[in-house]
Amino acid sequence: xxxxxxxxxxxxxxxxxxxxxxxxxxxxxxxxxxxxxxxxxxxxxxxxxxxxxxxxxxxxxxxxxxxxxxxxxxxxxxxxxxxxxxxxxxxxxxxxxxxxxxxxxxxxxxxxxxxxxxxxxxxxxxxxxxxxxxxxxxxxxxxxxxxxxxxxxxxxxxxxxxxxxxxxxxxxxxxxxxxxxxxxxxxxxxxxxxxxxxxxxxxxxxxxxxxxxxxxxxxxxxxxxxxxxxxxxxxxxxxxxxxxxxxxxxxxxxxxxxxxxxxxxxxxxxxxxxxxxxxxxxxxxxxxxxxxxxxxxxxxxxxxxxxxxxxxxxxxxxxxxxxxxxxxxxxxxxxxxxxxxxxxxxxxxxxxxxxxxxxxxxxxxxxxxxxxxxxxxxxxxxxxxxxxxxxxxxxxxxxxxxxxxxxxxxxxxxxxxxxxxxxx
Numbered sequence: 001x002x003x004x005x006x007x008x009x010x011x012x013x014x015x016x017x018x019x020x021x022x023x024x025x026x027x028x029x030x031x032x033x034x035x036x037x038x039x040x041x042x043x044x045x046x047x048x049x050x051x052x053x054x055x056x057x058x059x060x061x062x063x064x065x066x067x068x069x070x071x072x073x074x075x076x077x078x079x080x081x082x083x084x085x086x087x088x089x090x091x092x093x094x095x096x097x098x099x100x101x102x103x104x105x106x107x108x109x110x111x112x113x114x115x116x117x118x119x120x121x122x123x124x125x126x127x128x129x130x131x132x133x134x135x136x137x138x139x140x141x142x143x144x145x146x147x148x149x150x151x152x153x154x155x156x157x158x159x160x161x162x163x164x165x166x167x168x169x170x171x172x173x174x175x176x177x178x179x180x181x182x183x184x185x186x187x188x189x190x191x192x193x194x195x196x197x198x199x200x201x202x203x204x205x206x207x208x209x210x211x212x213x214x215x216x217x218x219x220x221x222x223x224x225x226x227x228x229x230x231x232x233x234x235x236x237x238x239x240x241x242x243x244x245x246x247x248x249x250x251x252x253x254x255x256x257x258x259x260x261x262x263x264x265x266x267x268x269x270x271x272x273x274x275x276x277x278x279x280x281x282x283x284x285x286x287x288x289x290x291x292x293x294x295x296x297x298x299x300x301x302x303x304x305x306x307x308x309x310x311x312x313x314x315x316x317x318x319x320x321x322x323x324x325x326x327x328x329x330x331x332x333x334x335x336x337x338x339x340x341x342x343x344x345x346x347x348x349x350x351x352x353x354x355x356x357x358x359x360x361x362x363x364x365x366x367x368x369x370x371x372x373x374x375x376x377x378x379x380x381x382x383x384x385x386x387x388x389x390x391x392x393x394x395x396x397x398x399x400x401x402x403x404x405x406x407x408x409x410x411x412x413x414x415x416x417x418x419x420x421x422x423x424x
Contacts, residue, residue, distance in 0.1 A: 009107030012116045016100055019124035020131070024089045027128035032354035034128040035085045038075075041249065042134070043084040045069070046076040058205050061213025063248075064134060066202050067165035071137045085132065092136045096123075099140030103147055103325070115328040118339050119143070122321055125343055126314075127350035133315035138163040142170045142322035146298075146329065153183040157190030164191075165198045168214075169319045172273070172301035173326075179280040180294040218311070222252040223262040225360065226352065227312025228375045233258055234360070235368060242361055250313070251361055262310045269308035276300045279389055286394035295327035296388040299338060303382035314353040317345055320381075334388070341381045348374035 027035040049055045049069060057066035071091060078087035104116040123130060130136060145159040156177070163170030174191050178184040202211050223230045225242050233240035233253040240255030280297040284290065302323050306316050320342045327335035351370045352360060359367025 005107045008113055009104065012104055012107070012113050012120070013100075015117060015120040016096075016123070019120040020093050020096065022124050023126070023128050023131050024093070027085065027089070027132055030128060030354040032357040034354040035088075035132040037134075038085045038088045038132050039083065042072045042088065043076065046072040049073060050076060055205075055207070057210055057213065058202065058207030059210070061210050061217050063214055063217045065165045065168065065214050066207065066211065067162065067198055068134050068137075068167065071134070071166070089131060092131050095137060095140040099143045099147075103143060111329050111332045114332055115325045118324060118328060118343070119321055121343055122318075122346050125346035125350060126317055127354070129314045129350070129353060130318045130346075133313070133318075135167050135169075135315040135318045138167045138170055139318050139321050141166075142173060142319075143325055145170070145173060146322050146326035149177055149181070149183075149187070149294075149326070153177070153181070153186040154190035157187035157192075158194045159190075160187075161191035161194035161198075165195065169302065169305050169316075170322075172305055173298050173322060175273070175277055176280065176294055176298035176301055176323075179277050180284055180290045180297055182290070219266060221248055221262075221311060222254075223258050223265075223310050224312045225251045225253055226314060226371065227310050228307050228378060229261050229265055229310060230258075230312065231372055231375050233261075234371065236363065242363075250311075265308050265310045269305065272304040272308050273301060276304055276386065276389070279386070283389060283392045283394065288392040288394040291330050292392045293389065295323065295330050295335065296385045296392070298326055299323040300382060300385035300389055303378060303385060307378055307382055314349045317342075317349045317378075320345065338381060338384060341377060341384065345374060345377050345381065348377065 033040075045056050046069070050073065054060055055069070056062040057064065057069055062068075075084060075087045075091045078090060081087035081090060100116060100119065103119070104112050107113055130139075141159045141163040145156040145163070148156045148159070157174060160170045160174040160177075164174070174187065177187045181187065199211060202208065222245065223233065225234050230253045232238075233255060234242065238256045240253050240258060242251050243254055244250075245252050276297065279300075280293055283293050299320070302319050306312075306319060309316065324335065324339050324342050327338060348370055352367070352374055356364075356367045356370060360371050361367075
């Protein structure tokens with residue numbers, strides 16, 4: 001390893017470790033309980049399961065898919081930590097370190113180091129909410145999946161499915177891979193194997209009637225104040241007000257038209273996801289290189305899940321990490337704009353929650369301006385991805401002849417060829 005490469009690799013690692021230390025420390029320093037979900041929700045759930053009182057997802061419907069209980073239980077067993085929140089932080093950091101190590105490798109690829117630097121920056125800009133939520137467990141799984149899509153598609157599919165059985169969003173990455181890649185078979189096989197294993201365990205444990213309970217539970221929720229669709233109501237349109245829901249433990253908007261908007265969002269999400277997937281299939285059938293189609297397709301699908309979600313919790317922005325990392329790995333130059341926009345979204349999200357959340361809830365103009373700007377940038381990122389997807393070049397050559405990738409980097413992950421083969 002050359003001296004310059006060693007310095008770059010060490011700097012990337014130092015940034016990643018420092019980012020986690022700062023975000024974890026902010027969990028104890030910032031207002032509005034950014035660690036609240038860990039000790040107010042996850043710890044009681046895991047304690048109840050360990051004590052046999054009830055098991056979320058097995059003995060009753062739950063807001064999360066059943067595999068989400070596993071990391072909660074694991075954090076509860078780390079008894080040498082002074083608090084459940086500290087154990088949770090250690091667990092998430094350990095998972096991130098493993099994924100980061102496999103992402104940056106030995107530092108031989110500038111694309112890998114750039115992706116690692118982006119992830120480190122995202123962690124510190126998003127702050128504690130990016131680590132002290134169940135979504136944080138899915139991020140390293142998704143990052144590993146996009147790293148291995150080219151070389152280990154079946155493993156990538158398995159990781160995507162595992163993440164989706166914790167928090168649904170990684171399924172968008174799996175859908176993008178199935179649409180864009182010729183290795184869709186192994187990806188799907190890995191995903192099906194993990195899904196069958198999870199479903200089988202739940203059925204054997206007697207929780208079959210609650211296996212899909214998270215779908216109906218989420219469907220009954222109202223419109224959270226941070227959700228993009230709630231932006232006009234958060235600004236007071238139609239006399240809407242913000243109030244705390246003691247059952248869901250979130251602030252939601254209430255007023256004329258709110259229920260109708262909330263009811264329309266789930267069908268809108270299905271339509272948006274289907275339309276974006278169809279665009280991706282159209283570009284692939286037109287002969288576009290999978291290496292150009294997959295990154296914007298994956299990002300567009302993930303943003304669609306955020307933008308049409310009636311929950312809109314701040315930790316949802318962690319979903320952006322994996323598709324942007326994928327884009328950096330496969331086309332570092334083209335990913336600069338989306339990466340910069342994602343980092344801006346992360347920074348604004350930390351301002352919205354937890355730093356200025358009391359201003360948002362109180363209708364303060366500054367707090368609402370930050371929220372509106374953040375939501376506008378999320379929409380802009382989705383539009384950017386869709387436009388890039390639509391404009392993916394389709395050369396006048398057979399789909400089986402991939403276009404060359406400019407300035408290939410030998411240590412970067414090799415994208416699969418287009419040739420036939422292989423809070424709440």
